[in-house]
Amino acid sequence: ILNVEQSPQSLHVQEGDSTNFTCSFPSSNFYALHWYRWETAKSPEALFVMTLNGDEKKKGRISATLNTKEGYSYLYIKGSQPEDSATYLCAFILRTGFQKLVFGTGTRLLVSP
Amino acid sequence: GAGVSQSPRYKVAKRGQDVALRCDPISGHVSLFWYQQALGQGPEFLTYFQNEAQLDKSGLPSDRFFAERPEGSVSTLKIQRTQQEDSAVYLCASSRRGESETQYFGPGTRLLVL
Numbered sequence: 001i002l003n004v005e006q007s008p009q010s011l012h013v014q015e016g017d018s019t020n021f022t023c024s025f026p027s028s029n030f031y032a033l034h035w036y037r038w039e040t041a042k043s044p045e046a047l048f049v050m051t052l053n054g055d056e057k058k059k060g061r062i063s064a065t066l067n068t069k070e071g072y073s074y075l076y077i078k079g080s081q082p083e084d085s086a087t088y089l090c091a092f093i094l095r096t097g098f099q100k101l102v103f104g105t106g107t108r109l110l111v112s113p
Numbered sequence: 114g115a116g117v118s119q120s121p122r123y124k125v126a127k128r129g130q131d132v133a134l135r136c137d138p139i140s141g142h143v144s145l146f147w148y149q150q151a152l153g154q155g156p157e158f159l160t161y162f163q164n165e166a167q168l169d170k171s172g173l174p175s176d177r178f179f180a181e182r183p184e185g186s187v188s189t190l191k192i193q194r195t196q197q198e199d200s201a202v203y204l205c206a207s208s209r210r211g212e213s214e215t216q217y218f219g220p221g222t223r224l225l226v227l
Contacts, residue, residue, distance in 0.1 A: 004155070034216070043116065044156075044204070044218040089155060098169045099144060099208065101216060103155030 002026060006090060006104035013080050014112055020076045021107040023090035027071035031093040034101060035064055035075055039086040047075075047088075080111040115139070117219035119205050125225045126195045134190045134222045138207030145188050146216060147180055148204040156204055162188060195226045 005024045013019050025033065035047040048057045053068040061078045077084055087108045091101035118137045126132050138145050144163055148156035149172075158172040164185040173180070177196075182188040192199055202223050206216040 036218075041220070043220045046215045046217065049215055091155075098161055099214070099216075100146065100158040100161055100169060100172075101148070101156070101206075103148075103157070105153070105155045 002094070002102050004090060004092060004102055004104040006088075006107050008107060009105070010108040010110070012110045012112065015081060017080050017111075018076065018078045019080055019109065020074050021088055021109075023073045023075070023104055025071050025073075025090070025092045025102075025104075027068060029095045030068045030071075031095045033066055033068075033073050034091045034093070035073070036089045036091070037086045038089060038106070044089065077109075080109070082111045082113050085109055085111045117205055117207055117217050119203075119219035119222050121222060122220060123223050123225075125227065128197060128226055129194050130226075131191065131193045132195055132224065134192075134203050134224070136188045136190070136205030136207075136219060138186065138188070138205070139217055140186075141209070142207035142217075143185075143210045144208045144214070144216075145182055146206045146208075147188070147190050148206065149174075150202040150204060150221070152201070156202075159190070159203075192224075195224075197226050200224055200226045 033050045036044040038044040050066040055066040064075045087106040089106045091103040120135045147159040150156040160180045161169040162182040177193045179191045202221040204221045206218045208214040208216045
């Protein structure tokens, strides 16, 4: 059984705080890791696709790192804003997985003004 | 350009009723996926199409679930004789091609079976 774990399950921070989340996944047969942001009543929005060990990607105030050997990825948000409030999902693809995403349960972030 | 669209956005069905959920992928996208998200869980894979070919249906929970993409564009997920445990958000995603391609998601259909 493939298991993707995300922590924490939920997080409540104040505007301006920096925060980070963890995604753990099986390290064998790894192909790619995706991060998505999902705001209520909207479509999940792709943030990053990461494939190489040691990858670091950045999009505005959000960045992510990848360690495929130990099976984890970190997502960082610098200077959180209320509009960052959303559920952040990670998902990985097995080498033989026909592109299907295996998701974690997500980290729900609430940023208060 | 237009993103992935799904209809209806909300569906309430009586137990035993058949439902059909529609997905319009991004034009030109070869790959199409269906996922099911139960309350409190992450989305779970249901099925995958490459053009009109259904290459993987290993995630369909029972033979009451059926998906098709007859012309390689629009897809329909059909659930026969709905049960309460079918209540979930059904997400559709499409991508161009390739195993590390971004999957673009629609807003989902929230199905409630009473």
